[in-house]
Amino acid sequence: MPSLLRFLLALAFAALLSACGRAPPPAAPAAAPAATYAQTLASVQARLPAARYATNDFIPDAGTPPPAFDRRVRLRIGMPWLLNDEEAPWYIAQEKKFFAAAGLDVELLSGGPAHNYLAVLAGGGVEIGVINMTTQVTKFVASPTGADVVIVAVTLRRTPEAILAIDHDTPRDRRSTRVLRAADFAGKTIAVETTSQYVMESVLALNGQPPGEVKFLRVSTVDTLIMRRVDGMASWIVNQPRLLEDAGYLNWVAYPLAQHGWEGAADVSVVRRDFLRDQPDVVRRYLWALRQAVEFMLDEPVAAAEITSRYATGQPLTPAQVLRRFELQRDLVLGDGRAGLLRADPDAIDRTAAHMVRAGVIALPAAPR
Amino acid sequence: MITVSQVSKRFPGGTVALDQIDLTVARGEFVSLLGPSGCGKSTLLRLLAGLDTATSGIVQVGGLAPVEACRRGAIGVAFQRPALVPSRTALENVRLTLEIVRRPGSFTPAELLRQFGLEAFGHHYPHQLSGGMQQRVNIACALVHRPEILLLDEPFGALDEITRESLTGWLRGVISATGQTVVLVTHSVEEAVTLSHRIVLMRPDPGRIHSVSEVPAAARIGDWTAPAVVAEVTHLRRRLHGVVPAGAAA
Amino acid sequence: MKAPLPFLLVLLAVPAAWQLAIWCFEPKPAFLPPPAMVAGVLWTERSALLGHTLVTLGEAVLGYAIANVFALGCALFCFHVGGAERVLAPWLVALKNVPFPTVASILVVVMGDSLGPKLIVVVLVTFFPILANLNKGLKTADPVLIDRLRTLHATRWQIFRKAAWPAAIPFYLAAHEIAFTGSIIAAIVAEWLFAQRGLGFLIVQASTQFRTDRLFAVTLVASVVAMLVYGLVGLAERRVLRWQRA
Ligand SMILES: Nc1ncnc2c1ncn2[C@@H]1O[C@H](COP(=O)(O)OP(=O)(O)O)[C@@H](O)[C@H]1O
Ligand SMILES: [Mg+2]
Numbered sequence: 001m002p003s004l005l006r007f008l009l010a011l012a013f014a015a016l017l018s019a020c021g022r023a024p025p026p027a028a029p030a031a032a033p034a035a036t037y038a039q040t041l042a043s044v045q046a047r048l049p050a051a052r053y054a055t056n057d058f059i060p061d062a063g064t065p066p067p068a069f070d071r072r073v074r075l076r077i078g079m080p081w082l083l084n085d086e087e088a089p090w091y092i093a094q095e096k097k098f099f100a101a102a103g104l105d106v107e108l109l110s111g112g113p114a115h116n117y118l119a120v121l122a123g124g125g126v127e128i129g130v131i132n133m134t135t136q137v138t139k140f141v142a143s144p145t146g147a148d149v150v151i152v153a154v155t156l157r158r159t160p161e162a163i164l165a166i167d168h169d170t171p172r173d174r175r176s177t178r179v180l181r182a183a184d185f186a187g188k189t190i191a192v193e194t195t196s197q198y199v200m201e202s203v204l205a206l207n208g209q210p211p212g213e214v215k216f217l218r219v220s221t222v223d224t225l226i227m228r229r230v231d232g233m234a235s236w237i238v239n240q241p242r243l244l245e246d247a248g249y250l251n252w253v254a255y256p257l258a259q260h261g262w263e264g265a266a267d268v269s270v271v272r273r274d275f276l277r278d279q280p281d282v283v284r285r286y287l288w289a290l291r292q293a294v295e296f297m298l299d300e301p302v303a304a305a306e307i308t309s310r311y312a313t314g315q316p317l318t319p320a321q322v323l324r325r326f327e328l329q330r331d332l333v334l335g336d337g338r339a340g341l342l343r344a345d346p347d348a349i350d351r352t353a354a355h356m357v358r359a360g361v362i363a364l365p366a367a368p369r
Numbered sequence: 370m371i372t373v374s375q376v377s378k379r380f381p382g383g384t385v386a387l388d389q390i391d392l393t394v395a396r397g398e399f400v401s402l403l404g405p406s407g408c409g410k411s412t413l414l415r416l417l418a419g420l421d422t423a424t425s426g427i428v429q430v431g432g433l434a435p436v437e438a439c440r441r442g443a444i445g446v447a448f449q450r451p452a453l454v455p456s457r458t459a460l461e462n463v464r465l466t467l468e469i470v471r472r473p474g475s476f477t478p479a480e481l482l483r484q485f486g487l488e489a490f491g492h493h494y495p496h497q498l499s500g501g502m503q504q505r506v507n508i509a510c511a512l513v514h515r516p517e518i519l520l521l522d523e524p525f526g527a528l529d530e531i532t533r534e535s536l537t538g539w540l541r542g543v544i545s546a547t548g549q550t551v552v553l554v555t556h557s558v559e560e561a562v563t564l565s566h567r568i569v570l571m572r573p574d575p576g577r578i579h580s581v582s583e584v585p586a587a588a589r590i591g592d593w594t595a596p597a598v599v600a601e602v603t604h605l606r607r608r609l610h611g612v613v614p615a616g617a618a619a
Numbered sequence: 620m621k622a623p624l625p626f627l628l629v630l631l632a633v634p635a636a637w638q639l640a641i642w643c644f645e646p647k648p649a650f651l652p653p654p655a656m657v658a659g660v661l662w663t664e665r666s667a668l669l670g671h672t673l674v675t676l677g678e679a680v681l682g683y684a685i686a687n688v689f690a691l692g693c694a695l696f697c698f699h700v701g702g703a704e705r706v707l708a709p710w711l712v713a714l715k716n717v718p719f720p721t722v723a724s725i726l727v728v729v730m731g732d733s734l735g736p737k738l739i740v741v742v743l744v745t746f747f748p749i750l751a752n753l754n755k756g757l758k759t760a761d762p763v764l765i766d767r768l769r770t771l772h773a774t775r776w777q778i779f780r781k782a783a784w785p786a787a788i789p790f791y792l793a794a795h796e797i798a799f800t801g802s803i804i805a806a807i808v809a810e811w812l813f814a815q816r817g818l819g820f821l822i823v824q825a826s827t828q829f830r831t832d833r834l835f836a837v838t839l840v841a842s843v844v845a846m847l848v849y850g851l852v853g854l855a856e857r858r859v860l861r862w863q864r865a
Contacts, residue, residue, distance in 0.1 A: 119647075119649045136829075139828050144648070144652075145648040145649050145656070145832045146829050147647055147649055217731060218815065219724055219727055227728070439772040445770070446766070446770045448767070450761075454764065455785075456785050456862050469781070470772070
């Protein structure tokens with residue numbers, strides 16, 4: 001079968017050719033900037049300052065009475081994930097009628113891997129998008145195909161991101177007391193998602209561990225950690241540790257990025273700039289309700305967990321499981337103190353953005369945007 | 370050359386296609402199997418070609434089992450539908466036989482096609498040839514390795530009357546030149562009469578030999594209208610009427 | 620290409636319609652970036668795009684070659700061993716319908732971010748259509764021709780080579796039209812799921828960075844690659860089957 005042979009030979013040849021084609025380095029849209037971190041930060045502050053796309057001016061103080069309104073408003077809010085306990089404050093605001101008291105008829109739209117509520121927000125599909133991380137908003141604002149949106153509140157004021165590991169020196173049924181250091185990851189493999197690899201690399205580098213000595217693998221199930229296929233896993237301290245505990249592994253340890261110089265914030269309420277300009281009172285009313293809900297979550301965790309377990313239709317959770325999350329996230333919600341609930345830190349966002357520029361994840365616009 | 374003794378063939382469905390057949394064919398003899406559809410002509414030919422085995426009885430070709438005769442390249446076959454590879458030219462199709470059996474004394478494919486009047490068509494693909502030309506190429510494929518025995522199953526059955534008549538004459542010429550032993554299955558009385566030394570008349574249900582008749586030399590000619598041919602054809606046709614079961618002719 | 624004019628028309632009509640849509644509906648660039656913007660990305664990032672394209676192409680072609688070898692082996696086996704197809708078929712169908720995103724994560728855990736998992740995904744996607752077409756094609760071999768070859772005492776292999784394989788060639792070529800382009804998509808999906816390089820990776824990266832312009836650029840490159848591969852198969856088909864038009 002000469003024709004067949006020729007065909008297979010051609011295929012093999014083509015395969016060889018293309019395999020020899022020099023493989024590009026993973027993820028390098030731009031050459032690494034020669035500038036120092038301080039210089040990069042200065043450019044961020046000049047060309048993409050977070051002060052332009054993050055504001056705390058609409059967050060009411062504690063103890064503010066329900067805002068007056070002359071007209072009820074329908075509000076569609078895109079949630080950051082499938083309906084689980086990450087969205088507890090929004091369920092509470094519904095259940096305890098905080099939204100209703102602020103004259104808001106709210107519809108909570110489930111999020112998830114297939115949803116990009118930043119684009120939906122820009123397109124007018126929702127009035128408010130609750131986005132996972134401030135870094136995502138930075139990417140969106142920096143992108144030439146992004147849109148003009150503004151952060152008006154963050155629910156987790158410290159990032160929940162952490163490198164999760166299992167301390168195999170501690171029995172499974174005991175909590176580990178081990179403290180992880182960046183150097184512990186030298187020569188190890190960390191499970192990441194595309195969105196988190198640069199974060200891990202930046203944090204390790206910040207803490208003296210050259211990221212080149214660490215291997216990254218794109219997987220995302222805790223089983224790989226249990227099976228010891230990976231040594232660490234990029235995760236949210238409020239999610240995966242609980243999964244490990246449910247699977248009988250109390251001996252997890254975490255390397256929380258918030259404690260190692262990474263200043264992200266999570267569950268970020270974002271609106272279009274024109275919406276903020278045209279209907280600032282609606283944003284104020286929304287944030288009033290959200291604040292009441294967050295305070296309730298902090299003050300009445302048992303009642304809050306019960307409500308949440310009822311609303312979390314995307315992932316069945318017992319009140320006990322929800323309580324565990326509340327416990328794990330309490331400090332992240334509080335941040336520097338109760339008075340500052342929901343407040344973002346534009347300077348911190350800029351510092352993070354500078355790391356993103358250096359990692360080649362965003363390119364700064366030529367002129368301030 | 371060919372010996373068939375007490376051969377029966379019963380198919381799994383229960384059909385008795387052949388029932389206790391006895392037949393011998395001498396070297397260089399041309400024998401036609403004639404009879405209505407379903408009387409077992411093709412089945413008998415397939416037994417001779419080693420394509421099927423008898424339920425009982427013995428089939429020998431040149432003193433050997435048919436499969437053994439095949440192994441020695443002693444058999445050439447041509448069926449009603451030309452067995453040509455569509456992606457090969459006429460010449461390449463003829464060569465195909467020699468790619469499988471190499472025998473001393475084989476014809477040169479190009480030379481054979483020239484003798485068959487197909488010189489200009491050697492590089493044509495089967496779909497570019499007429500039905501009659503395709504069948505000539507098909508017979509060239511069956512002959513090119515110069516087998517002692519040629520088995521033909523209604524080779525002209527799908528052709529129009531005129532082509533069939535002219536090819537019958539052509540085949541007589543070819544066979545007289547090569548001197549092969551031939552068994553021809555046909556339901557055409559004219560074809561059988563003008564080509565054969567002997568005609569084996571078969572009848573169905575179960576397939577049996579009804580009678581065997583010698584064809585006078587005067588009838589083995591090209592002109593189907595010659596009195597000797599017509600007389601022999603008439604004679605045979607009457608006998609044929611006798612073997613067709615009543616009412617089955619319609 | 621036999622008809623360059625219609626082809627060129629389509630080639631021009633697509634960006635024209637695209638630009639027209641932008642003028643008429645003024646969509647947000649997050650949904651539909653203007654062609655010029657995408658062209659800009661294609662130009663400024665050309666070397667990275669080329670590099671990632673070669674990675675994808677390498678995986679696709681290598682995986683496809685493996686799928687072909689397996690499919691041909693399997694088809695030969697089925698041809699030679701009567702009844703093998705009936706025994707194998709349910710397993711092959713099961714294999715074909717494996718939800719490979721789940722398999723992919725297992726593969727990448729077991730084999731790491733190596734060539735292996737991507738090749739396996741490509742093979743899983745392309746193996747079955749090739750084999751099914753081959754088996755079907757081999758069965759279309761002329762039984763009369765096979766009988767004739769048997770009277771020449773042809774071996775099973777000779778029957779395969781001289782009768783069955785020529786009959787299967789048009790089917791085999793038709794399989795390439797689907798499966799070869801499918802191999803590119805399979806490689807992209809594999810990269811999209813777990814790789815750090817290749818067009819599929821670029822797609823994830825572009826979408827997590829909200830770079831719709833780059834997303835369009837990568838999609839465009841992927842379509843062009845698929846079209847080229849399709850054209851290549853068509854060319855091969857016309858060459859091999861040129862006797863049909865003689
Ligand atoms: N492979 C087969 N299986 C079952 N029955 C068969 C098979 N081949 C032929 N027959 C039957 O055997 C009988 C004789 O068939 P055949 O030899 O083809 O007749 P003829 O060639 O004289 O028309 C018919 O009844 C036919 O249906
Ligand atoms: Mg017959």
